[in-house]
Amino acid sequence: MIKVCSTYGIDDLPLGTKGRVIALGLFDGLHQGHQDIIKKAVSTAERDGLTSTVQTFRNLCKSGDKPLYTAEERLKLIGGTGAEELLVLDFDAVKDMEPEKYLTDIILNRAVADTLVMGEDYRFGKGAGGDVAMIKEFGKANNVRVIVVGDRMLEDTGKKISTTWLRSALGEGDVDLALKLCGGRAYSYSGRCVQGKMLGRTMGFPTANLNIPEDKYVVRRGVYVTRILLGQRVLYGVTNVGRRPTLEDAVNDVAETYIFDFDEDIYGANLTVEMLHFLRPEEKMTSKDDLIRAVEINKVQALEYLKSQGLL
Template sequence: MKIIKNLGSLNEDGHQFAVTIGNFDGVHVGHQTILKTILDDCKKDGLELVVVTFEPHPIQILKPRNHFLINSFTEKRELLRNVGIKYLCEIDFSRDVSTLTPGSFLDEYILSCKDVKRIYLGHDFAFGANKSGDHQFVREYCQPKNIDVKLLNEFTLKEKCVSSTKIREALSLGSVEEVSKMLNRNFFISGMVVKGEGRGRKIGFPTANIRFPAERIVPAKGVYITRTQLGDQVWDSLTNIGNNPTFNTGNDIFVETHILDFDGNIYGDEITVEFIKKIRDEKKFESVNHLVDQIKKDEVLTRDFFRGQR
């Protein structure tokens, strides 16, 4: 995949291009379906598709917040590559960019490539100052330049709309099975394993504590059946998300994974945890013994689940 910052750098590429613009956070099933439809449409007309997105996500500049993004930018690149995208334009988003008029934005970042012949726009996508760059504006602006503008239909799954916002809402409820349907894959968190307090090992259930970017969203507090990828291997696992209320009184969110039948030292290693099913909410136990009893029950449920999958 060729990654650029401005379509102007494609003027020497020898192709004619189509463009679609969006944040594509999560690259969910709606994104996947629409992008594949656009790719097929472009292939018929001999056009190369360029996906235009923003780095960082505009919300991180205009209204910064933690636990918002479904994927990191590196993960989004890989997900787009898997869909079949060959050209990705990552515009450096800033407050200056946010105040550009729609015409100025198009001239500077999109129409700087003289070989752009078509623009595909999402049904609700708007850009530029005050979101004034809607479909009608782009069509009128591009008509004298003989650039075709196509409006994309909203994607629905079993008569329900699919969007990054819907996915965030489902994650906030711990509904990871519903999220898997909307993503067309399991939701995952990747990060480095860091040292914790070592309490899990002391009670017989060692955990890998994941350090992940603060802007990444995590599912609701609770215990989940998960799979953990370490290098080329994938292990069955059990993951807790929460504040460890039995031991802690703070509000920090921890992601701690107990990898079944594994006892290696993986401090400093990168792992990826896929969330499959929520078992229960997080709770504060009266004693460590009560906690241990519950974890044993959680482990039995997890083993039974995977046994049923095989």
């Protein structure tokens, strides 16, 4: 299990007792480019008998929009990479530090960096004033090895994989592309199933509802083919992401899922809904009968998609 070194201020950061190979970045989205950086840090640490550490931030989103994953979700994702430690720094505590001071006080003296691993376009420090060239000079002066991982291109496109591209794909509802950018990992929402107004049940399609956290990115509102992870079970269904304009026009976004051939009481259960394929935008139907017909059509479309992908 990955060890979490979380800090709310610089002085809370535990002193290192063993040299670390530190992967530098925000790693929001954990796309293939991010995975390459972390894999390099892990393999280098294993080879040299050092500690593999992934450095990330809380309270930071480069685009000014909501992060793609909550802090808890990012912890879980990074925990599956093989890294030994996750170093979570509060961005508010370091955002005004000059790049040189950040490298010296935190990365070298506190985190005891032996090796730093990063992407070609990594920026850091006050006003994002630090860059890879500065880190290389710092490394030479302080006997810290610096490894720069090249950009990852999406196969058959020649285009660099980036968080910006991933965010754009999700904003357009192109979860098929997002899955490719993340190396086969579908974008997802997770949490406890909450009880709604049970209106779907009265219309013949009971749903499992997840409230989307206020601090998490919302994909293009609409209907998706989804895979549902419930304990050890893998189920499939259709999910409406949005505010349910036909039935209530809610204020907050909800992932409302109709699970195929399933009618169990799972209120309070933890589940994950993975977005596989976009079917249509969210829209306000003129009547409940129109909504029922739309759900039936989406069910047929979803089953056809799942069969075409060999999932059913």
